[in-house]
Amino acid sequence: MIAGETATEVELLAVSPSSSGSVPYPGLRAFRRDESPLFFGRDTSIDAMVDRLATTRFLAVLGPSGSGKSSLVRAGLYDALKLGLHPSLGGRWQIAECNPGRRPISNLAAALARSAHGNADHDVDLLAAQLGRGPRGLAEVAGSETLFRKGWNILIVVDQFEELFRFRDYGEREETEAFAALLMETVQLDLPLQVVITMRSEYLGACSLFPRLAEQISAGSFLTPRMTRNECLEAIEGPSAVADCALTEDLIAAVLNDIQCFAPFESSANVDQAEVLAHQADQLPLMQHVLNRMWRSAKDQPGREPLELNLDDYNAAGKLSGAIERHGEDVLKALEQECGPRIDRVVEQVFRALFDGPSLSLAVRRPRKVEKLIAAGGGEGRRADVLAVIEAFRADDCSFLRTSEPELDDQVVVDLSHESLIRRWPKLAEWFAAESETDRLWQRLADAAEDHRSDRPAFATGAALERFRDWWEREQPSRFSAERYGKDYDALSQFLAGSVExxxxxxxxxxxxxxxxxxxxxxxxxxxxxxxxxxxxxxxxxxxxxxxxxxxxxxxxxxxxxxxxxxxxxxxxxxxxxxxxxxxxxxxxxxxxxxxxxxxxxxxxxxxxxxxxxxxxxxxxxxxxxxxxxxxxxxxxxxxxxxxxxxxxxxxxxxxxxxxxxx
The missing domain is CATH 1.20.5 (Single alpha-helices involved in coiled-coils or other helix-helix interfaces)
Structure with missing residues (x-):
């Protein structure tokens, strides 16, 4: 949980400075709207989603992390709607996409403003105030001809809807409830407006926190199915055909077999089901990543025209399970050569600021503004190093990170491309464990300081003090780290210093x-x-x-x-x-x-x-x-x-x- 975080991935549509459409495989990131020609293997799911949306005007696309929910909506559903596959509304659609974050109404207002026709300059704060007037605020805004094209359908997409359930105080909960009521009321009115949300399926139980949300999700839910072996084969061969790239038969067989071994298509009762779910969540991002690496590496080699990918390329990339680790270590090594060994600590702090969660299997992304990442990386004295880290890992040939704008400034939002990166790069898994320990120790230190301020004041002593001191010397936590978990850095650092003294x-x-x-x-x-x-x-x-x-x-x-x-x-x-x-x-x-x-x-x-x-x-x-x-x-x-x-x-x-x- 993050205290006081307002940055979201509202505008995370541009994923890299050079968003070339010539790459057939997107890698770890989700497919973009303009990559629908490269999206294969999901025709059955797309048809079912269109039918469900036409029936309820509210579609909840559910599934575990890595199941392809966002790609299914952006590259599948959008294209189907624009092709006029909706039985009654035609193909003229104005799409506003946002992530709720910690200020969902403000983020929705920003998305509506960006989707407005005619490049009109809209006051986002004023628009947010109009939306916040009540449950029918969105219906009132929908009548604005400067904001919406007349005669067009409006599709509001809320990606990663589970972010709504991470409020920390009464103010955040009040805005979250108002946002949920806004969406529920909108789909009940006779307006050319449809709502689509994507949400991790493990948060279904939390939907009962908001009135009418559980009922609406029950009526309009679509559980994203796992791709079959034949669908995976389509997802491998289809993009390569579009890009005029041939694949050898032994390569295709090796990739499919590794997918089968990594996450069997037929589950067994004799294995840990939690581990199976985690592997299933990561198989599609890993497949796309290793194919992306192979294609880029072969493309850079002279004399390989016409381009054909083979088993040697697959082995050189690290195969399905090792490609992320090998790629990440290569980027890190290049950074060390450019910036020196001190960059390792900056890389660690930047990545640790971008994820959160109670366990590795439930880890989630945490988008941050650049200014926050600079604070996490060591302050203004490390600005150049932080920017170098972001540039290296968001590069078009890497895509571990994605940003809201091509040009970096303090207000640009940075996010991980996918949660599978946390689980499949061992270094990030270690950093996740360290960050979890930091969260626990901040809380324990705050509890000890609270006892010190009570009627029975006492400094931290014994094993607890040794643990606090070792952690402080090892981690050297920053103000950003304390603020991230809602702690007072000055008070706790003084308490620890007093305890040591x-x-x-x-x-x-x-x-x-x-x-x-x-x-x-x-x-x-x-x-x-x-x-x-x-x-x-x-x-x-x-x-x-x-x-x-x-x-x-x-x-x-x-x-x-x-x-x-x-x-x-x-x-x-x-x-x-x-x-x-x-x-x-x-x-x-x-x-x-x-x-x-x-x-x-x-x-x-x-x-x-x-x-x-x-x-x-x-x-x-x-x-x-x-x-x-x-x-x-x-x-x-x-x-x-x-x-x-x-x-x-x-x-x-x-x-x-x-x-x-x-x-």
Missing amino acids: EARRVAEQREAETKAAAEEREKKRQGEAERKLQEREAEARREQEERWRKVRRRIGYAAGIAVALFIGAAIVNWQLARRNDELNVTRQQLVLATLSSQRAALMFVTQLCGRVDEKDREQCAASYLRQIEKAAKTTAVTALPTQQATGEGGTAAPSQIIVGSRR
């Missing part, structure tokens, strides 16, 4: 608090560590003192034991010494006694050996004495270890005794 302040405060808490925890940790260190040191000292006490205790025990042992040893030594002394005395006495006995025995032996000579007697005595002396020494060493050689204690050694005895 508040988040920064809160983050800094939180960081400071966190830092202070961390410092406090560190201080406590250091204090705890110091306390534990002191406790460990005190414990270590206590353990050391305890160990020293144990050592001192052990030393004391050892010293006491040593002293006791020393004293005991001393006592034992003393006792042993005393006992040894006593033993020595006894042993000395024993030795002396023994020696005395031995001496006596010696004397006795000597006496007994008196008859032995002196030499033998001495030898015998010496031998005997040696044996005695040896026995005495052995006894002395064993019994008296402390009195060995010196003979301490005043007692003579045994050897001395024995020697003395010998002597």
